Amino acid sequence: MFKKFSSEEVSAQNQVKASVQRKIRQSIAEEYPGLEPVLDELLPKKSALVVAKCQNHLNLVLVNDVPLFFNIRDGPYMPTLRLLHQYPNIMKKFQVDRGAIKFVLAGANIMCPGLTSPGGALDEEVEAETPVAIMAEGKQHALAIGFTKMSAKDIKSINKGIGVDNMHYLNDGLWKMERLN
Amino acid sequence: MAEKPQPVRVLYCGVCSMPAEYCEFGPDFEKCKPWLIHNAPDLYPDLIKQSNANEADKVTEQLQSTGMSSDGATPSAPKQEEVKRLPGGKIKKKEKQEVVIEKVIRNKRKCITTVKGLELFGVKLSDASKKLGKKFATGASVVKGPTEKEQIDVQGDISYDIVEFITDTWPDVPDTAIFFIEDGRKVPAA
Ligand SMILES: [Zn+2]
Numbered sequence: 001m002f003k004k005f006s007s008e009e010v011s012a013q014n015q016v017k018a019s020v021q022r023k024i025r026q027s028i029a030e031e032y033p034g035l036e037p038v039l040d041e042l043l044p045k046k047s048a049l050v051v052a053k054c055q056n057h058l059n060l061v062l063v064n065d066v067p068l069f070f071n072i073r074d075g076p077y078m079p080t081l082r083l084l085h086q087y088p089n090i091m092k093k094f095q096v097d098r099g100a101i102k103f104v105l106a107g108a109n110i111m112c113p114g115l116t117s118p119g120g121a122l123d124e125e126v127e128a129e130t131p132v133a134i135m136a137e138g139k140q141h142a143l144a145i146g147f148t149k150m151s152a153k154d155i156k157s158i159n160k161g162i163g164v165d166n167m168h169y170l171n172d173g174l175w176k177m178e179r180l181n
Numbered sequence: 182m183a184e185k186p187q188p189v190r191v192l193y194c195g196v197c198s199m200p201a202e203y204c205e206f207g208p209d210f211e212k213c214k215p216w217l218i219h220n221a222p223d224l225y226p227d228l229i230k231q232s233n234a235n236e237a238d239k240v241t242e243q244l245q246s247t248g249m250s251s252d253g254a255t256p257s258a259p260k261q262e263e264v265k266r267l268p269g270g271k272i273k274k275k276e277k278q279e280v281v282i283e284k285v286i287r288n289k290r291k292c293i294t295t296v297k298g299l300e301l302f303g304v305k306l307s308d309a310s311k312k313l314g315k316k317f318a319t320g321a322s323v324v325k326g327p328t329e330k331e332q333i334d335v336q337g338d339i340s341y342d343i344v345e346f347i348t349d350t351w352p353d354v355p356d357t358a359i360f361f362i363e364d365g366r367k368v369p370a371a
Binding site: 086098099105118119139140141171 | 190191197292293320324334336
């Protein structure tokens, strides 16, 4: 989604009303309970949340010009990879095998066999349509943020086709946008 | 309230901006190498070895071109007779003809066996990978190793039967040229 993303695709950038800010904070707190202790620092009540509306119904949540979360329409908020790297345990994790790394970094969606091979790993509790951190065999940090198309159990049993949509990956347009000016 | 998590500090590459451990998959690993040698030597130990040996002049060249100082990485003079320039200015180290087999444990009980160096005996890796997969009834694939060289990854621990299979299938490979990596040490298979 962020393959060719750049600031040109931001169509409107608005400081949001207090009520909307509260709602965004609340959904993020619910989705990522692990972030709760640092949420006041990440999304300070005093500094304004800015929501940048982009093409394809994509919204970016920014604080001080730094993109922290994104979502599509009113889907679940997902952290940017830079934020996830800082707090790696806030999301459920899937792991792709080494062979899949280059495809993920080229923006490809994640195929089931890359998760079920000996180098891959699944968190069995994950349901369909859930944001997950995509880790890689032999690597410490996440390389992508994914959104599951199937549950972990189905990925394992069906073991064919796309298991997880690749939402955001290292070196894509969002990664390169450390700040939005 | 839960205890406040401390943010993890990730080492990002100064060249490609990804976490340094992913540079090998980045847009231009060659350009990252000088930075990695200075800033992330633990992640790519092979780079240090290479830079200390034959690729010395190439690395120094790159250090200069990226405006980095080369102190700390002043390598010994390269042995000219072992260095061969390939078209495009790449330097290729003349490699010792040997096959190196290593068992790598992944995720607790899962493991793979890596086979490096078959190509030095004129074996086509894609073909070898198919044969290995068939023989051991498992998955085998040709992958780029950490040093950008291709190797074969075979799923499962097949290290004990593999020597015989290699010498039977490719008679050009003598068993004296096959080595195992055990506890980080290279031991002859024969
Ligand atoms: Zn790099």
